[in-house]
Amino acid sequence: MKVMCKYLKLMLLAGFMLGSMVLNAQEAKLVRAQALYNEKKPDIARLCIDSVVTHPETAKRYEAWTIRGFVYYEIYKRNDKNVLESSLRDTIISSIKRSNQLKPDADYKSQNDKILSTISVHYRSIARSYLFEQSNYELSLKAYNKFRELFLLADSVANIKERDIEYNLAVGSHFSDKFNLDKSNVKAFEIAKVTLMKALEMNPTDTSANMNMGVMYLNQATSLIEKIDAGEASIKDVDIIQDDAAKLAKQAEQFFLKVYNQNNKNRKAVLALYYVYRVLLDEAKILAFEQKCKELKIQVMDESSNPKK
Template sequence: MRILKYISFLLLFAWQINTSYAQFAPKDDVVKAMLFLQQNEFDSAKKYIDSAIENPELQNKQATWYYRGYIYKALFKQREKNNKFSPYREEAVRSYKKSLEFKQEEQFTKGALKSLEYLAATYYNDAAMAIKIDKDAETAMKMFEKYKQLIPLANPNEDIKKREVEFYLALATLYNSQDPQDSSFDQNVADRAINLYEHVLSLDTNNASAYYNLGILYYNKAASLINKMDYDEPLDVVNEKLDHCVSLFLKALPYMLKAYDLNFRRKDVLEGLVGIYYGLNDDEKYEKYKAELDALKNSEK
């Protein structure tokens, strides 16, 4: 609010008591730019603020770069809010950051940091939309990296690790929707999801969702191999593939047991354990968790 009042004062001072812009045009390009912005004449505002940063008398002032950020942020919101690669947003960020390099005035510093936090949030939101709507992992990663680079400056108190966990869990869902019964099941796609869930565990060692999904992914990789197996192949080839499936079930097991210990989605986890122990031909453990699963299902009736 103080900044807006200051802008109004500048404009009032520039105009003094006259209303004829043609006769009494203010000399300061920053003032001109903000005047045009108030009139929603964005192209003219941009023209004059870009001229101001080339002026030796204005280019080394915090206010000049702050207002340039203000104008470019307005252009972004007006014209490119749905453009994840908006040049206006990039220039707004650059200008606000540049404004922090000069002698600090509280009103401009606070305004710049608040605006940078807003712009960082738009990057995070764009990353989320790239996953949810566009199914575009590459763009999601680029937007999230921009958020991670900007938010420590804008708000040092932001819990970045929490945001990272949320983001990588969401990103992993792009690679974790394959049906192992489908002949198109891609082991490499599953491996991408595995890498993302393992990264989540490096950030949050008790993330039950990551443990459960890792268990499911290794189980699905084994189930897909079994479904695609050609038993007419030479016996040694078949046995080699079966051994690989067993190794995948064994990889799935500790993740699923950890999810069980964390009491995560009990019914789903029990179904996972039943499937894994069945694949390992461990009848005792299979019967144990099958009985618990049946009891749970009966209690839900």
């Protein structure tokens, strides 16, 4: 991150303006820390700058805290960029926050924002890694919330809504896929449901979220019907299972209809609704959506099935 070189020049110029005045020991360390940073010697610079920010004479210099953040960043980026818990990263963030509290000038504030933005991207990458590589929602969410905090610190007027929708859709889609493959995975269903509903709170007409929610409910409904068809249900339980399947199908219907009402030629929504009405034994709508499938050249299977996402 080559963003600090000009500060050394600014500080040296300030020194020249002092004429014959001599920098005190801590100010000299501040200049030294910045010089070492520019010379790509962050480990030595770290010793200088840590002394500077703890000394009463320089502890309230926003320049010192910004430089500390950048010095630590050079050390942090070696091994900690993809680590969720990093004391080096914590030091960078706390240093930049302290610099901002001390009301830096426009140049320093800009550099503070840049480093916060850069680190926020690292957190976002970590969130994706925990989600897609480990299916660990708890740690993924922790990393995402860190991203969110720094993203807004770097730009308080930024629109975070689109990123929130994107993240919740990614989580919801990932865990709905896992649930659809293994309907005993209740945890996957709950995570998918919570995150997809968050996405729908922010954008009620989102096609992906509505389809994912609908498919999960429809899959549960058809699984119950398949249980009856396979003779796995006792006669006394058939009516109860059919009622449960109908309730799940009605849950699915509301989500598919949101998509269908926006675009009545959406092939996935049309096919999904056809299967919903088969579960509900609604003959009129079965025929109507069977005809729509023919018009859109959608292949309909005789057996109960679910639309692929």
